[in-house]
Amino acid sequence: MENTSRESARAIPVIPAGTIMLAGTPIGNSADASPRLRQALGEADLVAAEDTRRALALASRLEVRINGRIVSLHEHNEADRSAEIISHAHDGSRILVISDAGMPTISDPGYRLARAAIDDGVKVSVIPGPSAVLTALAISGLPTDRFSFEGFLPRKDGQRATMLEQLASEERTLVFFDSPRRVHDSLIVMAQQFGEDRRAVVCRELTKTHEEVLRGTLSQLVAQTEGEMLGEICIVVEGATAVSGEPEDHIRDVLALVESGMTLKEAAAEIAAVTGLRKNQLYKAVLEAREQ
Numbered sequence: 001m002e003n004t005s006r007e008s009a010r011a012i013p014v015i016p017a018g019t020i021m022l023a024g025t026p027i028g029n030s031a032d033a034s035p036r037l038r039q040a041l042g043e044a045d046l047v048a049a050e051d052t053r054r055a056l057a058l059a060s061r062l063e064v065r066i067n068g069r070i071v072s073l074h075e076h077n078e079a080d081r082s083a084e085i086i087s088h089a090h091d092g093s094r095i096l097v098i099s100d101a102g103m104p105t106i107s108d109p110g111y112r113l114a115r116a117a118i119d120d121g122v123k124v125s126v127i128p129g130p131s132a133v134l135t136a137l138a139i140s141g142l143p144t145d146r147f148s149f150e151g152f153l154p155r156k157d158g159q160r161a162t163m164l165e166q167l168a169s170e171e172r173t174l175v176f177f178d179s180p181r182r183v184h185d186s187l188i189v190m191a192q193q194f195g196e197d198r199r200a201v202v203c204r205e206l207t208k209t210h211e212e213v214l215r216g217t218l219s220q221l222v223a224q225t226e227g228e229m230l231g232e233i234c235i236v237v238e239g240a241t242a243v244s245g246e247p248e249d250h251i252r253d254v255l256a257l258v259e260s261g262m263t264l265k266e267a268a269a270e271i272a273a274v275t276g277l278r279k280n281q282l283y284k285a286v287l288e289a290r291e292q
Contacts, residue, residue, distance in 0.1 A: 014040045014127065015094035020085065020117050022110055023096055024103040024129020027232070028208035030061045036127045037098075038064050044096035046088055048073035048081070050109050054100050073097065073109050082113040089122045101232075102132050107151045107177060132206060133175050136234035139213055140173075140201040143239065147173040153186050153235075155179075160186065164193040168278050171239040180204070180229040187225060190237060191218040195273045199238040205231040241276035247285035250275055254286050 014036050015021045023040055026032040041047065041059050045068045049055035052070050059066050073081055089095055097104050097113065103126075104110030114124050133149050150167065153176050154160045167174060178186050183202065190200070196219035204212040210231070214224050218237075250271050257267035264286060265279075272279040 013043055013094065015044055015096060016123070016125075017092045017094055018089050019123045019125055020089050020095045020097060020113070021125050021127055022104045022114065023098050023127035024131060025058060025098050025101055027101045027130045027132045027135065027206060028211075030058070032130050032207060033058075033062050034127065034129055037129060038062055040096045040127060041066055043094060044068045045093040046071065046085065046095045048085055048095065048097045048113070050074050050099040050104075055098060058098075068094075068096075073113065075109055078109050078112045082116045085113060086117050086120050086122055089117065090120075102130055103128075106131065106133060106149070130207070132177070132232065132234055135206050136201070136203040136236050137173065137175055139203060139206070140236035141215070142173045142199065142201065142236055144173065146171070146239070147175060149175045152177045152179075153182070155182070157185070157189075161189050161193065164189055165278075165280075168193045169240050169243060169276065171242055171276075173239050174237040176235045176237070178233045178235055180231060180233050183229055183233050183235065184222065184225040186235065187218055187222045190235075191222055193279075194218060194237065194240070195269055195279065197273055198240075201236045203234040203236065204229060206234065241273070243276040245275060245277075247277055247281040248289075250277065250282060251286055251289050254282055 021040060023037050025037065041064045047055060047066055047068055047070045049070060050073060052072050055070060056066065071081065085095060097110050099108035099110065102108060105114055117124050137144055137147055148170060154163055197217050200218050200221055202214040202221055202225065214221055216224065253271050254267045257270055258264055264283060268282040268286065269279045271282055
């Protein structure tokens with residue numbers, strides 16, 4: 001009787017007919033694949049994968065056979081392919097959507113498909129799974145009650161600096177993806193915009209054999225990342241201190257530090273770290289006060 005119940009449970013489809021199922025895939029360790037993902041890979045009529053070769057390789061590692069049709073769904077074809085996939089869902093096909101690693105739609109293909117499917121009345125559901133964002137946040141040791149995922153940092157220096165300047169007063173913990181080739185430079189800009197003493201964590205190759213987690217202030221992490229880095233990178237940064245007052249309220253505090261021997265730039269940064277105000281706001285307020 002017990003064996004019969006187990007077989008019946010296994011026979012229940014993971015993907016209902018006419019449903020688009022978004023599924024999280026391992027971010028490094030194949031053993032993190034859920035039983036539901038394994039079953040879905042075998043039963044889906046259509047598997048939409050960010051990279052079809054990687055999807056087949058994942059299935060091989062999981063010792064699962066993809067029996068349905070497999071198509072690519074990536075950044076460059078998602079807009080065009082979504083209509084085709086939605087049409088198959090309307091015809092009753094069971095559709096599985098996976099990215100190379102982690103959850104589709106989170107800095108990976110799938111959002112435009114999911115949005116279009118919902119608008120067209122197609123059921124969209126999820127098989128939960130690994131997420132680099134949540135894994136990095138959990139391992140960081142920084143506050144998790146409120147956080148903001150900011151995706152990949154811009155490649156161009158100017159755009160990156162502008163983005164980080166806009167986030168300097170954000171009080172929530174910040175999570176970023178970055179290239180291993182740019183992480184050192186990104187940390188330098190973060191130290192400039194957020195303050196050198198802001199706590200942060202650099203996570204490399206999460207869940208993989210060579211997982212590495214670097215912790216410290218932004219200035220300390222700049223020093224720790226001077227050499228070559230390899231692998232997938234997540235950066236988690238402590239949120240800003242709650243803002244206390246307006247820049248004009250702290251002009252005297254900045255000037256007092258200047259009189260003690262600090263440069264205006266150093267003094268503005270020091271008061272910014274205490275008050276949560278932006279360094280450049282304090283700097284500008286002092287210059288304007290001097291002119292007056």
